[in-house]
Amino acid sequence: MNIKQFEYKPLAHYSYAIVSDGKMAVIDPERNPQQYYDFAKANNAEIVAVIETHPHADFVSSHFEIHKKTGATIYNSEKLGADYPHRSFDEGNSIELGDILLSARNTPGHSPDSITIIATQENKTVLFTGDTLFIGDVGRPDLREKAGNMKAKREELAEMMYETITSKFTDLPDDALIYPAHGAGSLCGKNLSDAASSTLGNERMGNWAFKKQTKQEFMDTILDGQPFIPHYFGFDVDTNKAGADDLKPSIDKIPFSENTTAEGLIVDMRDEATFKNGHLKGSFNIQAVSENSKFETWLGSIIKPEDKFTLVIDDKENKDSLLHRVAKIGYEKLLKEVITTSEENLATTKKLNIADFKKNPDSYTIVDIRNNSEIEEGKFFEKALSHPLNELRETAKNIPTDKPIVVHCAGGYRSAAGSSILEKILKDVTIYDLSDAVKDFQ
Incomplete structure (x- = not known):
């Protein structure tokens, strides 16, 4: 079974190509399809199928572009409600790819339309789990919330994930390989491993979701402490359901x-x-x-x-x-x-006097722009005001402006963005970026 895993590190995204007998299927492709064309050419293969495990929230997929370029059939769950030409790929459906059989299994929880792809060849089984089953975790259930009873929606999907984990993998062998759509760093889960693959047996032993627990215990765990939802997630779901340009x-x-x-x-x-x-x-x-x-x-x-x-x-x-x-x-x-x-008429940012800040911290308003989950684990400055970066454009107006403001995160990358946002929004106040000097206070 010739499987290629492609990684896009900034979004911790994995996509896949499977080749058998001159035929190739692409699973959860990223926006730029060129690498899949190159792989097909290198393997003298024709791309005949593009499979979407669900409409992704964190990146735009090239499934529609690949279809238009190669004529490959797009497969996804009928529950997705896709606007592009496609074939249903739900439980009971299968695709013959050379001497590999690809079958679908509905595994809702991260989204109501999530599927897992089961590839079998002789005695070998490989699972492409999308955002359902990660290495060390499962997909978050709160990305499909709309206006209305949001709590009910996330609880409904959390319950679906419990049913998926307790019933949808039980007949599959321990040596089945697991290839997820994301690794550590993705916002589609909260405790993903940095491993790129695993086996079902290892996940049964080490993944919290497989341990013996009640449905309520499972739901409490999966709903607690999920990361923030970026503004673009809903936009990308809609884009992927329609098919990107x-x-x-x-x-x-x-x-x-x-x-x-x-x-x-x-x-x-x-x-x-x-x-x-x-x-x-x-x-x-x-x-x-x-x-x-x-x-x-x-x-x-x-x-x-x-x-x-x-x-x-x-x-x-x-x-x-x-x-x-x-x-x-x-x-x-x-x-x-x-x-x-140009080099003319540019604004500059004032540099913080670190020695004075250390000596007189009360002379400054300190703004902590880390995520809520990070702040819950402990503050670097007792009197720091919490304003997570993803909310800062909306909450900046609530920050007192009677003292110079010092912005910090955990390492310096985010505070560069946060301090620049405050420079734009807050008038007549000096904004400083603590940058990587924050490490002196950890």
Whole structure:
């Protein structure tokens, strides 16, 4: 069984290709389909199937683009309500891929339309579990909440997940390989392992969800302490249910200009030192200076799907790679233009006197922008005000402005964004970024 796992680290996303007898299926593909085409070519295979385990919330899938390019059939649960051409892939349905049999099993809980794909070949069994079963955890049940009785919805899905874990895997062998759609760092669960795969036997022994417990104990555990839900998650679910636009035409039409300025909502992806030395006034500093930075997550957590924004980049040579990153979450639709700035009329950020801050902390208002779950584990500063970064644009107005403000997170990446947000929203007050000096206080 020729299986290839593809990883996109910033979103901790795994996608897959399976090849048998010159036929290939792609499972949960990311926005850029080129790597799947390359793999098919390298294996002299034809892409005949694209399978979606559910409509993903944290990234935009290329299933519709692959279908249009290759003619491959898209398979997903009929419960998904997809708007693109597809075939039902629910319990009782199967696909023959060379000498591999792919069968579907409905495994609701993360979403009502989640499926697990069971691949069998002779005595080998492989499970592609999507966001249902992770390594060390299961998918969160609170991403499909709509207006109305939100608590009832999450409890309903938590109960579905209990039924899935206790009944949908019982007939499968311990040596069945498990390939999930996400690993550690994803917001689709709370305690994911950094392992890329496992076996069902190992999960039965080590995954909390498989331990003997009552339904209520299971539901209490899964509902407690889930991470925040970024603004873009609902937008991406809707995009994936409709089928995203083709990638290249979507990013090619975005205007680009050099040495210019902009107004309105501005996202500056440059490193914090460069940003603080000179930036367009009112810019948000969401850094994308490393391949593994959480740029996509924080872009979609700070910028809302109804916003329109300008992206400031460091160099023309990086334009295409950064547009690809924006498009991972479908936000190229919100992007007005991409620019580089001139050296004139730029704002600067004041540098905090660390020695004075250590000596006179009460002379400052300290704002902790870590997530609520992090703050619950302990504060670095007793009098710090809690304003999680994903909510900061809405809650900034509640921060007192009678003292200079010092913003901190856990390591410095998020505080660069948080301090820049406060610089834009709060007037007539000095904003400082504690940055990586926060480590002196941990």
